Amino acid sequence: MLNGKSILLIVGGGIAAFKALDLVRRLRERGAAVTPVLTGAGAEFVTPLSLSALAGQQVYRDLFDLTAEAEMGHIELSRASDMVVVAPATADLMGKMAGGLADDLASTLLLATDKRVLIAPAMNVRMWDHPATRRNAERLRADGILFAGPTDGNMACGEYGPGRMAEPLEIVSAIETALGQGPLTGRHVLVTSGPTHEPIDPVRYIANRSSGAQGTAIAAALRDLGAQVTFVTGPAVVPAPAGVDVVPVETARQMLAAVEAADPADAAIFAAAVADWHVTEASHQKIKKGANGLPELGFAENPDILAAVSQRDRGRPSLVVGFAAETEKVVEHATAKRARKGCDWLLANDVSPGTGIMGGAENKVHLVTADGVEDWPRMDKNAVAARLAAKIAEALG
Known part of the structure; x- marks a missing residue:
């Protein structure tokens, strides 16, 4: 919760500005006070009246508004809150921040503040991928600016890709974490991710088709709620998130050992696509084709990590979550x-080939519990992760 916290919210120009209205509501639900600052471009998408009504506060717009300056000068305004949030953060605003420019109220506040700043970028995919934006993002991160998103998704312009503004609840979670108020603060959560590689010989292996994207997103979402995350990952395509304890493994047996070494945990999420079998006598040398025909391979079942942890008599996490990749x-x-x-x-x-889910950017899941089945809509994997992390936080209390 954010009881007693004060947020200075700068609303930039872009279609994603409509999400700022919901962000204000979500922040106030959690007890935060919100002081809105609306840029000139932002006012093309949301009205000062809407922001003021939801925030219950005056909306600040003009650097040279004598009345507003008399009531609270821009230097005081920049430092009176616990945190400054920019949502949406346009390419223009990011460029001004990276360059130290201050030609309007928003950029002046950002340059004058002595508080932590979190931005939620939102822009067209090509703008986000442009080298100039990338340089600005790197500069801002080096300056200590916090980021929430952007995520992959459909855009108002009809394109798809990175650049979509994070959802309001994701931004709230990032704010709570930055202010030490995450609902999972003090909790230890274990997450497994990626495939396992079961060697046949030094150059060949058995594996499942998994990029590790969903497990990585879950670990990041739990981290953003304040959890201490142990991230046990096979050789995934997607890099591990920052701010978690990464334990790299290759095989299922190594993954089980890493899981056991991570005890105790309050919750365990098993998102890894663990291979069901391993070769009993993997060759130490590359197997050559030859006159002897096809090699004979013996197989044995890999340990069932999910069942082993779920069925423990002692030391079982309070909440154990598994994944099931099915084709029918x-x-x-x-x-x-x-x-x-x-x-x-x-x-x-459903990971059948026609869904594009295995290794893709989106997921559609069914949450199966003792109480029944909850069907979630298809959404990007970051959104799935945020929704799951919120439910885990609720379950752990």
Whole structure:
């Protein structure tokens, strides 16, 4: 919660500005006071009256407004809150911040503040990917500016990709974490991610098709709620998030050992796509093709990590969450799997080739619990992660 905290919210220009209205509401629900600053471009998308009504505060707009300056000068305004948030942060605002420019009220406040600043970038995918924007983002991160997003998604211009503004609840979570108010502060959460590689010989292996994107997003979302996250990851394509304890592994047996070493944990989320089998006698040399025909490979089952943790007599996490990647009868198979494994929750998704989910940017899951099945809409994996992290925080109290 944010009881007693004060947020200076700068609303930039862009279609994502409409989300700032919901952000104000979410912040006030959690007890924060919000002082809005509306840029000239932002006023093309939301009205001062809307912001003022939701915030219950005067909206500041003009650097040279003598009345506003008499009531609270811009230097005082920049330092009176606990945190400054820019949402949406346009490419223009980011450029001004990186260059130290101050030609309007918003950029002057950002240059004059002595408080932490968090920005939620929002812009067209090509603008976000432009080298100038990338340089500005790197400069801002080096200056200590915090980021919430952007995420991948459909844009108002009809394009798809990175540049979409983070959802209001994601921004709230980032604010809570930055102010030490995350609901998972003091909790230890274990997350597994990525595939495992089971060697056949030094150059070949058995694996599942997994990029590690969903597990990485979950670890980041839990971190953003204040959790201490141990992130046990196989050789994933997506890099591990910053701010978590990363434990790299390769095989299922190594993953199990890392999971056991991470005890105790308040919750464990098993998002890794663990290979079901390993080769019993992997070759120490590359197997060559030759006159002897095809090599004979013996297989053995890998340890069932989810079941092993779920069925512990002692030291079991309060909440154990598994994943089920299915290609048919998704909910039916997932319901049976949850009962068989003994986990509390199980997130099931359809990974048949036509869905584009395995290795893709989006996911559609069904949350299976003892109380039934909750169907979630298809959304990007960061949004799935944020929704799951919020439910975990609620469950752990």
